[in-house]
Amino acid sequence: MTSVDRLLVRAPNWVGDVVLSLPALRDIRRAFPGARLEVLARPWVADLYRAVKEVDGVRESRGHARDAAQLRTAYDLAILLPNSFASAFVMWQAGVPERWGYSTDGRGLLLTRRCRVPRQVSGRSQVYYYRAMLEGLGLATEGPPDASLRCPEEWGARGAELLGDDGPWIGVNAGAFFGAAKRWLPERFAAVADVVARRAGAKVAVVGGRAERPLAEAIAEGLTAPVRVLCGETTLSELVGVLSRLRLLLTNDSGPMHVAAALGTPLVAIFGSTDWRETPPVGETSRVVREETECAPCLLRECPIDHRCMTRVDPGRVAAEALELIAP
Ligand code: SF4
Structure with a gap:
């Protein structure tokens, strides 16, 4: 060569x-x-x-x-x-x-x-x-894997601008582009976000794509904590900026989950149909919550049965993991 x-x-x-x-x-x-x-x-x-x-x-x-x-x-x-x-x-x-x-x-x-x-x-x-x-291919791989991302200053500033600088903020990412099988129940996201936001004195930012806006609006309606819906309002660099400013992210297994983990933003990820061993979030401040289900991981876009991999996940358990992560 x-x-x-x-x-x-x-x-x-x-x-x-x-x-x-x-x-x-x-x-x-x-x-x-x-x-x-x-x-x-x-x-x-x-x-x-x-x-x-x-x-x-x-x-x-x-x-x-x-x-x-x-x-x-x-x-x-x-x-x-x-x-x-x-x-x-x-x-x-x-x-x-x-x-x-x-x-x-x-x-x-x-x-x-x-x-x-x-x-x-x-x-x-x-x-x-x-x-x-x-x-x-004959190339060396060295040391512990480094999957970190560093948010450029201007992206972080833009994220703060989109949120408003009167945080702290916790984020909710309740969509999953791949399909509904990856999504935890929106009312449970709302319940957990409300508990965590109240306890942390935080506001809630719901992030995601334009198609997820109706889902985000439904979550916002279920909250008593102050909320901002940013679904469909951010470019990728703006989303990185927003994620970098969060105290915590509650999320499905999705692209934003991986980005938040790479940025070092603490997160709780709910896994159901996807493989928690192969695509877990990186980083030491990431927690995965899932329940043993005989059919998981199925990797399907839509659940052909009763979505038990997600309905079995208890909001109390997710909230407990989240509160532990943001405890001072
Ligand atoms: S088939 Fe099983 S693992 Fe797949 S989405 Fe349905 S309940 Fe979840």
């Missing part, structure tokens, strides 16, 4: 996966200390990389044909974090001479260095899925 001066990392497509792949990104940085390291990312996750100092530049992906054209002759090596055939095909089309990644989705022949997904990553945090790929 020729020397690597210009290196491109193809980012995962979802916010949570971006956070969980940050330790691998930092390993790549250490493996190529002198190279210019850029990231190709979907527009809805690209801003996160602007909060990662190891990254020298961010390109937004605009679709396969446009990506192939814009990348032509620009890089010596592309490392692919997503598993898709398409992500490898674009790099091949663009003529990137070295293309490395897992040999998944029938793309092995498009890769110049490849490895299989090792069995031992199953049942462990996805952090190790990405790191195992680097090891399979």
Whole structure:
């Protein structure tokens, strides 16, 4: 292999996966200390990389044909974090001479260095899925995984502006883009948020996307504590700013959960249909609450039965975890 001066990392497509792949990104940085390291990312996750100092530049992906054209002759090596055939095909089309990644989705022949997904990553945090790929490709992974994000000052200031600076604030993230199976019951979120906010003398910010606004309004109606609904009102960088200002986040398993954990914001995450072993939030101030359910993790978008993985989660238990986390 020729020397690597210009290196491109193809980012995962979802916010949570971006956070969980940050330790691998930092390993790549250490493996190529002198190279210019850029990231190709979907527009809805690209801003996160602007909060990662190891990254020298961010390109937004605009679709396969446009990506192939814009990348032509620009890089010596592309490392692919997503598993898709398409992500490898674009790099091949663009003529990137070295293309490395897992040999998944029938793309092995498009890769110049490849490895299989090792069995031992199953049942462990996805952090190790990405790191195992680097090891399979012959790169070193060093030290404890660092999936932290540092909120840029201006993002934090914008977050404070959106909240109003008369906190403290606790956040509620009751949606989950993937599907309803991942969502705890909104009235239970409201009950827990109310208890915690009253006890902490805090206000409640409900965060999420535009589609989650009706859900957020319903939660706001169930609260007696002061509340601000920010669903649909924040860009990704503004959401990072808001999450960085929270005293605590109550959340489903979702992108904002992973971002809050990476920022070091204390959080309680309710897990049901998803795998608590593979996609838990990072960080020492994150707590996962779940109940043993014979069908979990099913990884379905919608529950085909009675959603017992979520209805069994007791609000008292969630509130107790939250209060312990914010205790002085
Ligand atoms: S099938 Fe089981 S794990 Fe899946 S959403 Fe329904 S209750 Fe939860």
